[in-house]
Amino acid sequence: GETIGILGGGQLGRMIAMAAAQLGYRCHVYAPEAESVAAEVCSAFTQAEYDDAEALARFAADCAVVTYEFENVPVAPLAALAATPLLPGARALEVAQDRLSEKTFVSELGGRPAPFMAVDGKADLLAAVDAIGAPGILKTRRDGYDGKGQWRISSREEAEALDLPDGTPLIYEGFVTFSAEFSVILCRAPDGDVRFWDSAENVHESGILARSTIPASAIVSAEVAAARALARQVADALGYVGVLTLEFFATDEGPVFNEMAPRVHNSGHWTIEGAITSQFENHVRAICGLPLGDTRLAASGVVMDNLIGDAAHDWPAILSDPANHLHLYGKAAARPGRKMGHVTRLLLA
Ligand code: ATP
Ligand code: MG
Ligand code: MG
Numbered sequence: 248g249e250t251i252g253i254l255g256g257g258q259l260g261r262m263i264a265m266a267a268a269q270l271g272y273r274c275h276v277y278a279p280e281a282e283s284v285a286a287e288v289c290s291a292f293t294q295a296e297y298d299d300a301e302a303l304a305r306f307a308a309d310c311a312v313v314t315y316e317f318e319n320v321p322v323a324p325l326a327a328l329a330a331t332p333l334l335p336g337a338r339a340l341e342v343a344q345d346r347l348s349e350k351t352f353v354s355e356l357g358g359r360p361a362p363f364m365a366v367d368g369k370a371d372l373l374a375a376v377d378a379i380g381a382p383g384i385l386k387t388r389r390d391g392y393d394g395k396g397q398w399r400i401s402s403r404e405e406a407e408a409l410d411l412p413d414g415t416p417l418i419y420e421g422f423v424t425f426s427a428e429f430s431v432i433l434c435r436a437p438d439g440d441v442r443f444w445d446s447a448e449n450v451h452e453s454g455i456l457a458r459s460t461i462p463a464s465a466i467v468s469a470e471v472a473a474a475r476a477l478a479r480q481v482a483d484a485l486g487y488v489g490v491l492t493l494e495f496f497a498t499d500e501g502p503v504f505n506e507m508a509p510r511v512h513n514s515g516h517w518t519i520e521g522a523i524t525s526q527f528e529n530h531v532r533a534i535c536g537l538p539l540g541d542t543r544l545a546a547s548g549v550v551m552d553n554l555i556g557d558a559a560h561d562w563p564a565i566l567s568d569p570a571n572h573l574h575l576y577g578k579a580a581a582r583p584g585r586k587m588g589h590v591t592r593l594l595l596a
Pocket of ligand 1: 276304384391393394395420421422425428445451454455456494505506
């Protein structure tokens with residue numbers, strides 16, 4: 248089979264590589280970090296940084312197509328991929344890797360994010376707090392994940408006292424009073440065919456996804472159609488190929504867009520056993536030009552719990568329950584807040 252290049256060496260890349268292997272593809276991972284859990288299941292190219300255009304070109308020469316599992320890859324050097332297609336494209340990466348551009352892009356398509364303003368210094372922050380109000384959240388525009396690079400601001404005084412990071416582009420957004428959080432995950436094929444998985448209701452703890460539950464509550468279910476319509480517009484506008492995720496807050500005024508991820512997503516891990524075709528397999532099918540698989544549920548309900556940090560787990564007990572499916576990412580060191588694995592529990596009718 249052909250070789251798929253993956254930018255990023257984390258567990259998402261590992262799970263893409265495992266799905267690709269089933270379909271007879273090889274994967275080749277581009278990951279500067281020494282500890283790449285994706286590289287344990289496929290070949291790796293680890294001698295370079297993401298902004299090394301010459302290294303990217305050498306990497307891509309061995310690949311039929313290049314995809315990414317990590318959106319904080321500098322866009323300009325990707326031009327060096329030259330003849331090798333990058334799917335999803337560079338535009339999706341560019342839009343989604345900056346909170347200001349993603350919120351602006353989605354607003355222009357008719358989506359509704361929390362009120363937001365760019366912040367490049369203390370004066371901007373105070374102006375934003377005055378205009379939008381408090382409480383709110385100040386976030387780095389780039390590179391944030393798992394709630395890193397965020398500051399809750401509950402008053403103007405707190406904003407005045409805050410030490411801002413030097414020269415880091417930021418964004419201030421109003422705090423959303425939500426009933427629940429949910430995600431829309433879709434896969435779009437090159438011919439424009441779009442499939443949606445059931446939307447999971449997501450619970451975060453300390454900014455990190457803790458649990459995804461399917462089916463979602465009635466509050467969420469009532470907002471899924473509007474959220475899907477927006478997600479489809481985003482995918483179509485970007486000429487998107489592959490799996491795309493949008494996160495939403497369910498509110499009394501309808502779905503509020505939080506952020507997008509131009510990739511497979513933690514809130515879709517349940518699809519490995521809980522859907523007829525997983526997000527990982529459909530991502531591979533889409534970028535390889537194969538027909539998309541059925542996204543319907545394979546169980547009457549699914550609960551996915553992340554295994555975070557170094558909490559001790561009774562593996563035999565988890566594995567003794569036939570409803571459970573255990574996934575461990577093979578990370579050497581557990582650190583607080585680090586995603587070490589997940590457990591998917593299928594509820595069979
Ligand atoms: P991810 O790992 O999903 O990429 P992230 O670091 O990009 O996370 P966000 O999704 O922006 O962070 O925020 C993490 C969580 O913090 C959200 O899922 C939500 O629970 C809470 N949160 C973020 N922004 C807001 C907001 N404006 N109002 C209320 N809660 C918020
Ligand atoms: Mg994010
Ligand atoms: Mg998020």
